[in-house]
Amino acid sequence: MGLILESVSIPPDDLPRSHSGHVPEWVWRDAAGNPLPDTTWRAPTHPPYPPPRRRRRRGRGLAIFLVLLLGMGAVWWSQSADPRADLVALTDPTTYSDLADRAGETLDDVLARRNPLDPVAVPLPDAGPRTAPPIGVDEEVERLAPAVTVSDPDPAHAFAAVQDDGVTPVGWSPCRPVLYVVNEDGAPSGFADTVQAEMAALGAATGLVFTYAGTTTEAPSEQRAAYLPEQYGERWAPVLIAVTDEVGVPYLGGDTAGVTYTYRARGVRDGLWFLTSGAVYLDGADFTSIGGPGSEPGWIAVLRHELGHLGGLDHLDDPSQLMNPVTSDVSTFQAGDLTGLAMLGQGACAPDV
Ligand SMILES: [Zn+2]
16 A cells, blocks of 8 residues: 655654554654654653654555654643742653642652652642642542443553553543533634544543533643633633644644643542543644545544543554554554553542542
8 A cells, every 4th residue: 555654743762664664764864863862752841852854755645644643741730839840851751740739748748659760740838829620520429421341352552651550541530521622723614523523432432421611712732731720610621622733832843743632630549640631732734634534534533543642542553553653544443442442431430639
């Protein structure tokens, strides 16, 4: 099949490969010349990776492709005015701060629990304005929808983060709705409808309830906070889904077609992590160069892939699955993706997050 490698963004350790698994020579050259650490994850206080500017145009647009890149940047914030505690830059996706002082834990408590391999931007006492909502907002005592079970589990999936047990994936609470808003500025006609349809599909795959909270004029930002009470009230900020470009979101520079941010918080009683907010940004400048199956615009497959990240999936180096990070002729969730999404929806409630 004539593959086109285009509109694919490649962070240093996320080298694009053709379906044969071959890594193009230019990729290695780019990677070799890149001084950044061996990580796909950007941290908010670091400049974005220098985007690969080279494009390959080979063959024609028969294949679909997905394009993707995304990062799950778990971005956390600190509750201190001390800039050293703000968005501590890390080299892995677990850039976060415990929200421990929300429940009265002391800094020593946080430090004592800190895993040196799992860096934490430690919130300092006597913090300024709160950066997280009161605990348990919208949380019910039981899950809102039945858990999804997969009769024939497929191991072809990966999770972006796991609990302290090293196994259980970190997902959203099944016991409260996951609110999302859509910014239609610069988006294709019918964008909000498409997003709602795809979020419904994500809900069906996870057993989670994703609730459309309407459109917003909130501009996409890489520095978006997880708590925006003036816009959205005293709850975790709803997931923002928007079309933008590398001007609005520099991470979308070069051939990156989409990026997803998720935010996590840890419950102070049981120590479980939960996804609490997030943002999905698509690069509208890449839409015309992304092929799609039949009449479906290619960006919809990118959106689906990003929503997989939003649900808690990581990349998987397997072109048979939608969560493969590079091009693929797969445009929908496959057996491995669906197994992972089902597992992500089987978590505990989050009454203290
Ligand atoms: Zn991805």
